[in-house]
Amino acid sequence: MNKKRLIIFGIGLAVTFLIVSYLRKDAPRLFHIQGQTMGTIIYNVKYVASEVDGLDAMISQELRDFNQSLSTYISDSEISRLNKTGSLTYESKFIYPVLKASKEVFDQTRGTFDPSLGPLVQAWGFGPDKNVPNPDSAKVDSLKAVIGFGRVSFDENQVSLPTNFQLDFSAIAKGYAVDVVAELLEEKGIENYMVEIGGEVRCRGRNDQDKPWALGIEDPTVQSNEQKLMAIVRLKNLSLATSGNYRNYFEKEGKIYAHIIDPRTGYTAKHNLLSASVFASDCMTADAYATAFMVLGLEYSKEIMNAQNLDAILIYRSENGIESFVSEGIRPFLEMNNAEGELK
Numbered sequence: 001m002n003k004k005r006l007i008i009f010g011i012g013l014a015v016t017f018l019i020v021s022y023l024r025k026d027a028p029r030l031f032h033i034q035g036q037t038m039g040t041i042i043y044n045v046k047y048v049a050s051e052v053d054g055l056d057a058m059i060s061q062e063l064r065d066f067n068q069s070l071s072t073y074i075s076d077s078e079i080s081r082l083n084k085t086g087s088l089t090y091e092s093k094f095i096y097p098v099l100k101a102s103k104e105v106f107d108q109t110r111g112t113f114d115p116s117l118g119p120l121v122q123a124w125g126f127g128p129d130k131n132v133p134n135p136d137s138a139k140v141d142s143l144k145a146v147i148g149f150g151r152v153s154f155d156e157n158q159v160s161l162p163t164n165f166q167l168d169f170s171a172i173a174k175g176y177a178v179d180v181v182a183e184l185l186e187e188k189g190i191e192n193y194m195v196e197i198g199g200e201v202r203c204r205g206r207n208d209q210d211k212p213w214a215l216g217i218e219d220p221t222v223q224s225n226e227q228k229l230m231a232i233v234r235l236k237n238l239s240l241a242t243s244g245n246y247r248n249y250f251e252k253e254g255k256i257y258a259h260i261i262d263p264r265t266g267y268t269a270k271h272n273l274l275s276a277s278v279f280a281s282d283c284m285t286a287d288a289y290a291t292a293f294m295v296l297g298l299e300y301s302k303e304i305m306n307a308q309n310l311d312a313i314l315i316y317r318s319e320n321g322i323e324s325f326v327s328e329g330i331r332p333f334l335e336m337n338n339a340e341g342e343l344k
């Protein structure tokens, strides 16, 4: 009898344990997935939902597929093959959307966002081959003949490039990858998430403290290997991308060469803007405009923000030191950051 009771008790305990673990697995909680993509870029995915089995592997696979399509660092990627042969019938789902978004931003920014800058990017040493000498003016002039995204023709199925053209989506790829991961989460029914890849972010819904996720604005005056946030913005359903000269430049003979090139001159962009953080509903658009703003400078960027109804935080150098311009739509949501530590 005692033995029977013991068995029943044992079974009861096991069933309770199974039910509790099942309920725990199903209860919405905060999950954090971290990984590396596009070489050494770190990504963070946080979501509040019930656990989705295998999501970690799905995200890394999606990012591998993304790179195999769009990375100019992979010699047999779809984009590298397009650059070699001059034409491509799309194989992956990734190329057409990025061409379409690029054309839109190219048209809206007086051609200052231009993914056909590939040859100039290479010549300035910001492409896969870093060991190139600075181009002289004759070289820059000759390369200017093989750029201009307006001359790239594409439709829903294929793209073809004029002779010697090269496409490079570095200025939009991180933002685009953020959107791709966000879409994957939405397909899995996740409604509260934050996806961040190398500083470009998209969020939706609320965090585990039932607040909108915090988007951080970096202090552009801090050295590139450190990170300090100067402000945070809490908003539901929004993307943020930042472009800034402080993040990627090289110094040669006392001169600073930014990694952003002005397609109108063929030289690296030079003005007082230190960083542009652009908000948009999708991260690919935010990323493209952020790069264009770094070419356009403060005043033209403001004009485009008004015309396109975009919000941004522009940090610039003036006679009074470092100043920032915060567009009206963002102002009510901006909190200056005093706290150190991780954002939630």
Ligand code: AMP
Binding pocket: 112, 113, 114, 115, 117, 121, 126, 127, 168, 169, 170, 171, 172, 242, 243, 244, 248, 259, 260, 261, 262, 263, 287, 290, 291, 292, 295
């Ligand atoms: P981001 O950090 O998003 O501003 O991207 C900068 C990268 O985009 C550079 O390292 C170049 O590979 C490429 N790039 C530079 N200038 C431009 C431009 N005007 N339009 C598009 N891509 C550019």
Ligand code: MG
Binding pocket: 170, 171, 172, 241, 242, 243, 286, 287, 288, 289, 290, 291
């Ligand atoms: Mg960009």
